[in-house]
Amino acid sequence: MNERLEDIIAARRKKLAGLKAAGIDPYPPKTGRTHSNAQVLESFEKLNQGGSAVTLAGRVRSWRDMGKLIFANINDGTARIQVLFKKDELGEPAFQLLLDYFDIGDFIEVTGKLFTTKTGEKTLQAAAYKLLAKSLLPLPSEHYGLADEETKLRQRYLDILLNPETKEIFIRKAKFWSSFRRFLSDRGFLELEMPVLEAVPGGAEAEPFITHHNALDRDFYLRISLELPLKKMLVAGYEKVFEIGRIFRNEGIDTEHLQDYTQLEFYWAYGDFEKLLQFVQEMYQYVIQETFGTLERSYHGQTINWGGTWPRLDYFELFKKHAGLDLNDVSVDELKSFAAKNNISFEQSHSKGRLIDLIFKKKIRPLPEISLQPAFLINQPVEIEPLAKRDPNNPKAVQRLQILACGSELGKGFGELNDPIDQRVRFEEQMKLREAGDQEAQFIDFDYLEAMEYGMPPCAGFGISERLFAVLCDRSIRETVIFPPMKTK
DSSP: OOHHHHHHHHHHHHHHHHHHHTTOOSSOSOOOOOSOHHHHHHTHHHHHHHTOOEEEEEEEEEEEEOSSEEEEEEEOSSOEEEEEEEHHHHOHHHHHHHHHHOOTTOEEEEEEEEEEOTTOOEEEEEEEEEEEEOOSSOOOOTTTOOOOHHHHHHTHHHHHHHOHHHHHHHHHHHHHHHHHHHHHHHTTOEEOOOOSEESSOOSSSOOOOEEEETTTTEEEEEOSOSHHHHHHHHHHTOSEEEEEEEEEOOOOOOSSOOSEEEEEEEEEETOOHHHHHHHHHHHHHHHHHHHHSSSEEEETTEEEEOOSOOOEEEHHHHHHHHHOOOTTTOOHHHHHHHHHHTTOOOOTTOOHHHHHHHHIIIIITTOHHHHSSOEEEEEEEGGGOTTBOEETTEEEEEEEEEEEETTEEEEEEEEBOOOHHHHHHHHHHHHHHHHTTOTTSOOOOHHHHHHHHTOOOOEEEEEEETHHHHHHTTSOGGGGSSSOOOOOO
16 A cells, blocks of 8 residues: 555545544435436426425535535436535535545535536535545546456456446346346246255256355255256146256356356246247347347457347267267267367366367367357267257257357257156266266266156256356456456455
8 A cells, every 4th residue: 555545544534533523423324315316317407497405315426626616526326416515505614514524435415406507517506415424445536447457356346336338237237137037937937946055966067166064064065057956846847947046166267167157047848949949049139139239249359140040050060070070980089089189188088978078169169150150059969968858860969959159158958858767877977977087077866866757747948157148248257247256365
């Protein structure tokens, strides 16, 4: 902390003490605000003509002492408005109190009448005022803002306060999730809340976080997916269910991945794979239009059009075309040989499914002609998806869709596997991989298998994380999370 900042803080604390000594509560319990700043600006002419006094409140964002006049701007989070304090209107003691004890950053309440200045500025002339909260730290300059990216993330409240563009991101993000919720609710889906703590983590291939439950004296996992508990609700008799909630994956950080983030998953009894493809496209287009007002978004200088009918890309065909390998009869050795020749790092213990997935992500998915504009990737090999129903036309493939756009996966759905015997076999294969050292392979969830054995209706399911929102904003995911995890200073 430099000396000047220390002096500023000391001066503000001295002012705080002076206010208390004068019998003024610097943090009163209530305000008499009658309107928001935005309401006043929207109805300014009507309120001005009426001549009634209004009471506004907000944070002081600018302060100009002009002798017998003080011009200030206050912002309450809805809008900024100018306030005029006149010495002859307030009286000497009240005006001097402003000069002696008030600073930029303080929250104040001002009561008075509205007028328009000669320069056309809509203004509130103060007849009375009250301090609502004294600020002890000076705000960074609005002109220079916060230059350091790490400081922006650690002190996001300041970034939002000083940067209207950052503030707008999180307003849009709220619209993004509320649009999904509205779309699903309007189509008969029931929103449920499933446990965050799970005895067995399932529904995805990811390394979980572990925590200890003191009352039960046992370890639990933070959920890595919303899937399996929601699918049990289909067994219970609900037809359409969804949840928007936090999930946790103890994996690496990059521009598209965080360890805790929001995900939406829905499950639809009697829905099928073809219906799911149509439904998801309609849902995405609705949400993007509602959130951004257009179906065209810019990503890394490219125009991405989310409208129209998205093409369907066959996983087997893409693999054969771009890697020269037929997934109907490819061997593990052939996959390892291809990976080695193309400088794709892998572990000797990697399974066939893991190798296929790795080659596709490194060699094929990045191709602009495949994954720049929105498309459905379908018919993935059964080795990479333990929870999807087999394709009736090719038992070596499953009914899985991935939404590809902007070079990334932006949603995944299935014709859900509802055969408990097939599911048990696939879980057992996953456990063999886990025992061989694959920390992302799935556990066997015996409780879920038991639920399936009571009978699960044919169904479709889909999941989407907040990565989609980050991509639509053309930003890294850390920039679209208010408080992302940070390293210790």
